[in-house]
Amino acid sequence: MTARVVIVGNGMAGARLATELHARGDERKVTVLGAEPHRAYNRIMLSTLLAGRIDEPDVELTEAAGHGIDLRSGVPVAAVDRSAREVRTADGERIAYDHLVLATGARAVVPPLPGLDPADLPRRVVPFRTLDDCRRILAVARDARSAIVLGGGLLGLEAARGLATRGLATTVVHPTNHLMERQLDPAAGTVLAGTLAGLGVTIQLGVPATGVAADDSGVRLDLADGRSLHADLLVLSCGVRPDTALAQAAGLTVRRGVVVDDRLRTNDRSISALGDCAEHDGTLTGLVAPAWAQARVLADVLTGTDPLARYRPRPVVTRLKAAGIDLAAMGEAVGGAPGEELTFTDPTRGTYARLRIRDERLIGAILLGDNPAIGAVIQLFDRGHPVPADRRALLLGRALGGAVSTPSASPALMPDAALVCQCNTVTKGALVRCWRSGARTVDAVVAGTRAGTGCGGCRDAVGGIVDWLSEAESVEVTR
């Protein structure tokens, strides 16, 4: 392994890389420099924290500090000197590296609106990206009666649902004509808007904001149609931008993100990048599963555990983490080349399903509301298996005939290769092996495989598999 590895950024990718390096048992020195003052935390659980369904200690990530890993929080890196192979921290310290990893993530976009200065936002106007942002939102929300969320994408809707759960009269303002237009088609967006309205969230569509005025007493958001909305809190959820400033200043190749190859190497062989700041094969990932997959590959390459390891993107499934809304979107659900289209809409019950099939394979899907086939559809999509001949059964979640199975159906029917935890790429087979090696509780299996430690959406499935294994074993013992 390279002698001194310096990781810039102690977010979800940087912290995971440190853990992966540590897990490979190499004694050499790893330094992690994180700008945020906190210990590493699970950023994707901030929506759940905002909704009050977990507490702050629940978002902390287990760190690999000690054992040759020097972890420094509250230490922003100001510059990279590639010729000297050093980074310079904001307070002037110089730290030498043999290999540098940029894991600087992304920043929330503050829209260029009159009344908003990104460097000096009013107390009642808060973006939603960091733990400090979340604390600020909660501090204002405590005495607030109303909130506006600017941006009806995934995070904006999670924030809005969370604030409504806390009793705030919440309005989402979105510039285009349907919600989550990157993942949903207009029909799904309409059903989703209806579901949110039923949960107490008001939606204003197709109306860009034109300005903001905020003082100690409240916030005013001006809209392009001449109206103004008033609230106690304005949450900005207008997208993110990869944090490429260090890479750019150091002369690395940057397009939308820091350009990396399959080994996560930049154009400087001594510098890698991963996570939200990296651009691989023209794509920004913006999700935790690819960031953690990249961390595994980079740790294999840097330690020499598997010098031939290469990052290969997997199909991505996006899920909304909002109580009372079950939504999954994947693949070419919107746009893309033509394919076979199957849709089912039941707006009064908040249900919508769309499957797109090409060459007998699922190339994209949207499942909103009560869709019993959700697990089966995700598996078919993820594994690229042929879809059943009876399309209607798949669309409506009936009579799947064992072609595909889900943890909720019966773990016994699931193939070992079925992916249970999307974030950590953990299969049923890995859970079974962990059980067989002695883990006997859900917590032990989670600790042994990491399943359920990302967005937490698969915890019930992991629990179901552990229950099934316990029962199967007791049957074997009694026999």
Ligand SMILES: Cc1cc2nc3c(=O)[nH]c(=O)nc-3n(C[C@H](O)[C@H](O)[C@H](O)COP(=O)(O)OP(=O)(O)OC[C@H]3O[C@@H](n4cnc5c(N)ncnc54)[C@H](O)[C@@H]3O)c2cc1C
């Ligand atoms: C509220 C919310 C919910 C989300 N939900 C999901 C979800 O359900 N599923 C999903 O897959 N993804 C989700 N995401 C996205 C996910 O959190 C990111 O994809 C993931 O955090 C990327 O990890 P990262 O380490 O690349 O970036 P980050 O987690 O942003 O970490 C980057 C770190 O680098 C630090 N840094 C930057 N510059 C410097 C510097 N110069 N010196 C030192 N440190 C620096 C930053 O302060 C930050 O701590 C969500 C994001 C948010 C905000």
